[in-house]
Amino acid sequence: MKFTTITKWEMKETLKSRKFLTIFFLQISVLFLMIFIFNAFATNIESEKGISITPSLSGFASLDVDDQGRLFTKYINPELITVTSSNYPDSIINLNAGQTTAVVVVPGDSIEKIKTIETINVQLYLDMSDPKRSVVRDEVNTTSKLMADALSNSWVESFTPQNTTPTVVNQQSTGESLAMQIVTKAMIAILLFLPLFLFGNMIIDSVVGEKERKTGEILMAMPIKPAQIVLGKSMAVVGVIAIQVALWMIILLITGFEILNPLIVYFLVFITAIPVIGITVIISAYAKNYKEAGIGLTFGYVAIVGVIMIPTLTYLSNKSLTSNISPLTMVIRLFSGENIPYWQFLIPVIFIGILSIITYWIAVKLFERDDVMFGPRPSILRLTREILGWKKKNKKTKL
């Protein structure tokens, strides 16, 4: 297990480095800054205008409403929920087909009941498998309250006809709205995944640095397999990421953010670091110098962010089991307090496992090649062909 020797010394020397420690603590201070900015943002959008969510959330969820009197419909926030007037049977069909997140049924005789000061029972049907249901439920609750406040104000006005001041309806927030909670959860989840992309320079220094400083020659002369070198160097960075993620979680908890299921969340973020570092090692192993590695890493990380984010966005807009391949989806679901079946955790874990095996296999193959390590470097096409064992087809010559 000589890779542990490499990991131990890499970590030891890294943690002793002033340059690294400066960057490490700078990252933590950036986290504090982000928390401060986010709190300011949250305060602003929870202002007297009521919930004013960003435009990107418009049409976030859909709601079918059976409300013949249109009493309820006019109070629904159109910036957040797309309201479709429908009838009960059609709405239920839509709900079962997954075409709407929820259905609200307002009794047809609601106007008469208001006139006779009777209670109106509004029924809400939710698609329990859709994570957006909590947003809709909260919105319906808020609307019901707004409607009740408006009605009671109009009653009060009718008893005092001298008062000509128009009624102003304000949302009286008690705590955070659920729409805000969704934004908060997404932000915390993304923040926890952020450290995964902050230590690429460590791997570049560790791998490309061996080439540039020509220390790689001595390392390759050591009685250790290339796989152990790759593993040793990678685990040192994964270890540093693990420390940083843990610190960020602690800071977020201390500053009042709620993180449900912190251990599972930590585990998911931690295992995601493994293939991310694997890809970084591949880029660094192939790169000739720091500059090339830096450019490669930028493109690589954009691709990784895409792989993590796209399934999550897909899940929020259109729940699908395959969206769970992204650990971010799972983390946001955990934050929502969803009761997730155990087997669903296997989806991201297996995906990450397969990705880790593939990335480390490629990285080891690159380390085993002296032309990649010492030059002249082969083209990516030739390298791919040779690593995968594809033989170049010989052109047939006519006799």
Add this chain to the structure above:
Amino acid sequence: MADDNLMIKMDSLNKSFGKIMALNNLNLDINRGELLGIIGPNGAGKTTAIRISCCILKPDSGDVLVDGMSIHKDQIKIKSMIGYLPEEPNLYERFKARDLLRYFAELYGVPRDNINRRIDDLLELVGMSHRAEDRINTFSKGLRQRIGISRALIHDPEILIFDEPTMGLDPATSHNIREFIRELKGDKTIILCTHYMDEADSLCDRVAILNQGRILDMGTPQELKSKLHSDIILNLELEIADSSAGKIIESFSTVEEVNVSGSKYTISLKSKKDIKEIISSLEGNIVSINIKEPTLEDVFINSFKN
């Protein structure tokens, strides 16, 4: 039948880098306890040959057997047997000298109980005990080379491979390193790649002359020198250089070859026997006399001429 005395056998090694052929069917045998020098011009394939022997590079074809083990099968075992000092010591700059040696000792699998003692011994051996706690980036090239030698010896290897160990060092440090290699001679099998002919001449049991990935010549320094046309070279500068002077010189039986360049005569002699007579016969015409025995450098230059 395997030769027990044979430590390293390079067998039909071929290696190309793109269109450049670095090794061209290289065959080389190195005996146990021998100090073999490899000399050759830049790009001759010296470093490639030793990097393949250290399992750093893979040959396109051919094999290297180290103590009977193939570099294609027993890389880890072979690497454990070799202490390699590259041309540039290329050490981890941030490490302290002691930490660096400890790191490599752990990678080589030196028993933990022995590591401290081994490090102390080696630092003392290379005269670096007083700098043990200093960082590598504070060391001069000579000091780095000393630490590099300690690093190559940390696991007490049976084979040492030095690639240009005295390159770019001041004369005093070069002398120290040569003396150090001389001390190791006999105890360990050593391959020494060098540009310095006097270094190879004074240290090596045998010398291989390498060019364009092939061995041009090989033998003990004395054997190689004796392969030249003569044992002695007499350089004369004459006042009057005419054909009669040349005829006089060529009339002696020990004279093998005479090269004339203006008034300067380079005379190759089989022995010292006729030197006195040659000088006497040209008395009054001689401006300067210089007698020299052939050096490895002459052998080297002669090999390339041929």
